[in-house]
Amino acid sequence: MLTKSRYVKGLQCPKCLWLDAHAPEKASVSEVQKLQWQQGTDVGVLARDYFPGGVLVTGFGNHQCQQKTAQLLAQGATCLFEATFAWEGLVVKCDVLRQVVPGTWEMVEVKSSTRVKPEHLEDLAIQWYVVAKNGIALHSAVVMHLNPYCFYPDLSNLFTQVDVTADVQQIVQQIPERLTQFNAILSQTDEPDHPIGDHCDQPYTCTFKAYCWRDVPEVSIFQIARLDKQKKLELIHRGIFHIEHLPPELIPTLSERQQAFIQQYLSGEPLVNYDGIKELLNQLRYPLHFFDFEATNPAIPRYPGTRPYQRVPFQFSCHILTADGTLTHCDYLHTDRDDPRPPLVQALVQAIGDEGSIIVYNQGYEKSVLQELAAMMPEFAPQLNSMVARLWDQMVIFRDHYQHPDFLGSTSLKKVLPVLVPELSYQELAIQQGDMAKFRWEAAIFSDDLAFQAQTWQELRQYCHQDTLAMVALHRHLVGLVDSQ
Numbered sequence: 001m002l003t004k005s006r007y008v009k010g011l012q013c014p015k016c017l018w019l020d021a022h023a024p025e026k027a028s029v030s031e032v033q034k035l036q037w038q039q040g041t042d043v044g045v046l047a048r049d050y051f052p053g054g055v056l057v058t059g060f061g062n063h064q065c066q067q068k069t070a071q072l073l074a075q076g077a078t079c080l081f082e083a084t085f086a087w088e089g090l091v092v093k094c095d096v097l098r099q100v101v102p103g104t105w106e107m108v109e110v111k112s113s114t115r116v117k118p119e120h121l122e123d124l125a126i127q128w129y130v131v132a133k134n135g136i137a138l139h140s141a142v143v144m145h146l147n148p149y150c151f152y153p154d155l156s157n158l159f160t161q162v163d164v165t166a167d168v169q170q171i172v173q174q175i176p177e178r179l180t181q182f183n184a185i186l187s188q189t190d191e192p193d194h195p196i197g198d199h200c201d202q203p204y205t206c207t208f209k210a211y212c213w214r215d216v217p218e219v220s221i222f223q224i225a226r227l228d229k230q231k232k233l234e235l236i237h238r239g240i241f242h243i244e245h246l247p248p249e250l251i252p253t254l255s256e257r258q259q260a261f262i263q264q265y266l267s268g269e270p271l272v273n274y275d276g277i278k279e280l281l282n283q284l285r286y287p288l289h290f291f292d293f294e295a296t297n298p299a300i301p302r303y304p305g306t307r308p309y310q311r312v313p314f315q316f317s318c319h320i321l322t323a324d325g326t327l328t329h330c331d332y333l334h335t336d337r338d339d340p341r342p343p344l345v346q347a348l349v350q351a352i353g354d355e356g357s358i359i360v361y362n363q364g365y366e367k368s369v370l371q372e373l374a375a376m377m378p379e380f381a382p383q384l385n386s387m388v389a390r391l392w393d394q395m396v397i398f399r400d401h402y403q404h405p406d407f408l409g410s411t412s413l414k415k416v417l418p419v420l421v422p423e424l425s426y427q428e429l430a431i432q433q434g435d436m437a438k439f440r441w442e443a444a445i446f447s448d449d450l451a452f453q454a455q456t457w458q459e460l461r462q463y464c465h466q467d468t469l470a471m472v473a474l475h476r477h478l479v480g481l482v483d484s485q
């Protein structure tokens with residue numbers, strides 16, 4: 001049966017539509033994806049506060065919700081949340097359906113993004129089609145998204161409403177043809193043969209990616225930077241994913257950089273520019289601070305002066321290496337619901353003095369967080385700006401001077417570390433990546449379960465500690481490498 005969510009999948013990919021109906025067990029959803037969906041749901045629920053007097057349609061199953069919707073409309077309701085309608089088996093739920101003038105209605109789709117995206121228009125179009133078929137006179141369609149210029153604590157302008165009626169009406173005209181097409185796909189007995197490609201992540205990361213991409217190796221044609229779209233499509237159609245299997249006649253048509261990447265990968269040998277590494281290492285000044293932040297970015301701002309999705313650091317880890325080889329560690333983890341920034345900055349200026357390099361991995365992130373903190377707390381601006389000036393990016397070495405086939409075409413710390421320092425692994429850690437750290441922290445600070453909190457604090461400390469210890473280990477490896485020359 002074609003549902004609204006299947007219709008949306010069909011827009012992304014016919015195979016996805018078919019798999020959802022015939023082989024849903026092949027889908028896999030990461031914990032991070034689930035938490036992102038939950039964030040979208042939370043925004044939708046909050047948006048209801050901006051429609052006073054609205055009534056939430058509740059019931060067991062779609063059929064009951066449809067009946068409840070019809071009943072509420074018959075009783076003269078003028079604003080409904082989750083109003084439910086069906087047409088030829090296709091069920092839709094409207095985030096908000098409100099009366100503009102008696103007998104004429106507006107549909108509002110709430111989105112947790114900070115702008116209107118093409119997929120939002122598609123969402124509204126299918127709702128419009130089904131709602132109109134139910135005899136509801138629609139006047140307008142609106143996307144209500146988060147306003148990037150709303151600053152906590154004034155949330156009166158948290159949402160921006162954009163009238164997209166004209167665009168939606170245009171799409172509605174194409175729906176009957178699409179429905180015929182999608183129903184035909186659903187009635188097929190065999191899985192459609194549809195190639196993988198960029199569409200697997202656009203507009204959404206497909207839940208069948210692990211299944212469809214099972215033959216794509218870790219280093220594949222997708223790691224060839226800026227590979228021409230047409231060439232990529234041709235390779236996908238021919239089922240060529242391994243770099244080893246690239247057609248020889250293709251290589252000379254690629255750019256110098258792309259050819260260098262392929263040759264280096266095929267050689268199986270590391271590529272090390274000792275002079276380049278030495279020159280960068282010579283820039284370092286003791287004491288060396290190996291430093292990392294973890295930050296949250298809540299969709300709904302909750303700290304003074306922050307806007308939707310603004311990064312707010314809640315944790316840092318710092319390993320300090322002095323010229324005599326002594327290594328010490330300090331960190332800060334915020335474990336309360338209040339603003340983490342003031343105590344974190346105080347701990348930060350105490351941990352990192354006025355001297356010495358601050359070694360980070362991919363400095364853009366730490367740099368912008370430090371600058372935002374300086375703007376928020378001008379009394380600490382001199383110290384924070386001094387830290388910005390002393391940042392030194394370890395990743396540059398692996399981007400420009402040190403490539404290894406086992407890095408799998410990546411410069412990420414998680415890929416470089418196990419190759420150069422195999423004894424230091426993330427595998428044993430409960431938290432293995434930054435997004436997970438953020439979601440775990442969010443869950444723990446809003447939990448009343450003390451045991452869960454204590455465990456989360458420990459896991460977060462281990463994770464962040466590992467990030468900075470990894471940089472220390474890589475630093476020692478690099479120093480040993482250039483010294484051995």
Ligand code: SF4
Pocket residue numbers: 012013014015016017019194195196197199200201206207208209210212213
């Ligand atoms: S992973 Fe890609 S090809 Fe496979 S179903 Fe999803 S979108 Fe389609």
